Amino acid sequence: MSTQQPVYMGIGQHTYSETEHSRFDLIFPTVYNFLGMDLVIPSGSRDRALHVPQQPRIFSASAAEIELRIEIHQSSFDFESASIIYQKHTSCRMTDVLITESQFQLPDGLQVYRKTWAPTTPPVAKLIHFHGFSDHMNNTYDLFPSLARRGIFCTGIDQRGWGRSAQNKGDRGNTGPTAAILADMAAFIEAQFEVPPDVPVFVMGHSMGGGLVATLASTPKYQELVSRLRGIMLEAPFIGLDPTQKPSIITVFLGRLAGMLLPRFQLVQPMKVETIVRDPVVQKALKDDPLNHTTGTLEMFAAMLDRAADLTSGKLVLNDGIKSVYVAHGTADQVTSYDASKHWFDTQTGKVADREFKSYEGWSHLLHADLPENRQVFADDIAEWILARV
Template sequence: MVAEQEGTFEANGHSLYTKSWLPDGPPKAKLIFIHGFSDHLGRYSNFFPQLASRGIAVHGLDQRGWGRSVRKPGDRGHTGPTTQVLADMAAFITPHLPADPAAGPPVFVMGHSMGGGQVLTLACHPDYQESVVRRVRGWLLESPFISFSPEEQPSALKVFAGRLAGMLLPRHQLKHEIKPEHLTRDPEVRKSLVEDELMHNTGTLEGLAGLLDRTAALAKGEVRPLEGGALRSLWVGHGTEDKTTWFEASKRYFDKFTGAVADREFKAYEGWYHQLHADGPDSEEFYRDVGDWILKRCNEDQPQAKPGERPESKL
């Protein structure tokens, strides 16, 4: 039995919508989830209950400017600069972290698409290594935005003009619609994407500029896990036929820049599109992969009995 709880989270005076999916009984792990561009928590109604049914509590928020955190049209896409984006994430993650890692369920952080790029940027940021990163057991990226796919790549002129305009009119809103047929192979999901009123496909020039800058820094390897840093475990999953973010860029980043992470895994989903969590019946495999990866690390962290001893039971 999975319980769902809605609430709000106050981030620097801004109220953000939150939702949790809780297992029946004490959680084995906690997963903090960060969604992508023009996305919201309601789009994961199959994925999160599956994880909760295996004992993984899932906690997420509709980010500033997205989903149910938008209160008026002027809020759409108003994420603020990258410093604000990272601060919001860190503020949301921190209360879920146990003061003593041995005393509570391990915490994992996962991001999809734009959220994957944000999560990776946070995990590599020197200012958050001790306060957040070291206290997180593992980080997961679903189709992370490390580069546009060839199908979605904007022209250099458009990028330059957008950055220049962003400095002059940071809150000016701009539509950026991603074709539903580029997101998933499932026709029913495509239909629901078109009909979803919470997916407004609107960013501010400031927010879009920050998104482009984060992506460029990741693609160039300027942002990468720190040698001797606190990023302990990393999982990356990406569809080879993703038409929104680029599989090749994720694989290249993983191969070139994650050597400082001892426990790391890259999963290529052959023929899959962008939304691994909503790509038709095959998505059950993705649910299993994520759950297995998390639970394996929970089990590894449990004290192991010495030969000839019986494991200590917990009443």
């Protein structure tokens, strides 16, 4: 990438001005060429500490710009972070991973945010990811760069109602009914088969996304599609809620009744981040993330509970033709039920010759962002399972 004159954007209460820019020594170009670009960041004098994450996080993109948020810790100045805008680019490159942000058009014409991590060598497999409730594709930490470094092309969308695909407050959690969500997923999966190279395709889902992948794989309408997949992978899938999270029967009944009358009525469902992940740094990131809006429509909540009930009861039966199944769940998950996942695996995947249930002892709900020392373990487990099947 050629170096562009940066535009500094204030975060929080601090706003940068041209005068303030001149007070910083600009590293131009910087040494952060592991991204394949010249980053320009404000830097104080040599005795002031400057901390840049190993991988600056892409927060937003359009055809004209990419925004990277760099965390800065500098005691002498009253700011915590800054954003850097790179004009005229929609992708950035690490030395071994190409990261691209774009839009994907759903069957009804809605444009949703898409992110891709591609190896710089020809990929040996493709992994399609579907995120969970109130989550998004930029909240996966180092999982997909790690997989891409091992030759696995990784891609996913912020599904309708979530992340950067929710353009205004009225869009938040407005996913539509399950049939519409499955149609969105199928369209995105089908599109990956149509794009070279012709390599094995795997589909992975986390939490609500895992329940959706299991639902797609159990819906007769999509039998032919899922039979072309090399495997499905469920990370802490929402097949059942942890007992501490289950709503009462009365709450469910009243919610369904209200949902029939006002399906798009929005509710905020606060989440205790301490129950989601063990790492305090990730807990804070979840609290501070403006895209983690924890908002859903009554229709969305009812559909999510219905899918879990149908998977648990056996009303939804895994389609024939599934080549392989991998389920990963932490035993200390306080959001989705470990036991429900194991029950589904035991009762539904018996006809699948290639199947594995992986228990992570003491791990939390967000397996890919559990304690720092565990993240590479999880990424390696995912990579090795995929690579053994290509």
